[in-house]
Amino acid sequence: MALLSLGINHLTAPVDIREKVAFAPEQMSHALHELQGIPAVNESVIISTCNRTEIYCDASSDCSDIITNWLATHHGINDHGLSPYIYLHSDQEVARHLFRVASGLDSMVLGEPQILGQLKNSFDQARNGKAVSSILDRLFQHSFSVAKRVRTDTEIGSNPVSVAFAAVSLSKQIFGNLDELHALLIGAGETIELVARHLKSQQIGSMTIANRSVERAEALAEQIGASAVQINAVPEQLVGADIVISSTASQLPILGKGATESALKLRKHRPIFMVDLAVPRDIEQEVGELQDIYLYTVDDLKTVVDENLRGRELAAEAAQEIINLEVTLFEQWLKTHQSSDQIRQLRDGAELIKQQAVEKALAQLKQSSDPEQTMQRLASEITNKLLHKPTIEMRKALQNDDQERIRLLKSLITPDSH
8 A cells, every 4th residue: 555646836847837737627527537547546636726736646556657657648748748847755745745735835825725625626526536535535634634723723824925915904904894994996907806805805895996997897896796987087986985905007196196185175084095006106105195094005015925924934834843743643543544454454364264165164064074074174274274374484484593583473373371
């Protein structure tokens, strides 16, 4: 029995290689069926995300070369072209690697939580495809509990490490609950989409998206339950905005000091929290000089992100200690499980010898053979077969004067004193 994992990720392979060996969700069932068709493979799970493709197996022998060849062949690429990017783990290092992956310690963004959900989906697909049994079931369930413990016992996920998330986290620190506030988001690109989704997860009261292309703003607004306006409506929208976050590709400022002063008067100087994530800036620097305006730039947030990243790195050290302990616990379980298998195989072998001898004796009795002689032959046949291999080993031990092995073999057949 051999526990192994192999794959590529963002650290070992460029994106053009990673995309060649990615599995689409609709391909997974067929891929698992093919993988299970490899004679040595007992159980298997395939993980495929934008940053990694990994295969986990419980196998009857080391078949890593065969699996690597299968991975390349399945995707129609050259095995030699793939091999330089492949990493391989076996036995307890499989558990260590998977626990790190599940906990976000092996991710492009340290501590990101999305990978755990992706692992669970991959595991469910393998289980539904009858590709998982006792070993990988225990391994993956253990990885999920390790990830939960790392999240609970360390600060690995508490510090935002993207400017979008940092902006939303900062707004929550300033206002507390966001459920009665209105956010004005300027732009409709990827960063604003992330901001919008983070705000929605924090139960923001309402959102308006302003963009040059109102159609694009409407498309994003529909996804997140917001309203959409043309970007030239920003000054009038500012009156109702408690939070303003901007990220456009404009070469000139979109929001100036004059428009902001006018909005503040109409708001009766209720404060506005502003974050300018654009480079060049969307909001004039002078806006930050106004009372009741709290303006942060992307550089301000980068400082927060860098500090939080350092915090995550310290948390990762604590997480690694947890993982080391959990790997030891899994290794102990695996040894117990494997020893149970070995004992079962030993007993199954003895049972087969007994059954064959009994069947032979019953056949002799049906032919009117003498019962006493038949029983004697049955006992002799079972004894001879059970002692055949130990006898060979005893001769070897005597020839080599291996006293420890001699004592062990004698103890196996010495009758109990009672």
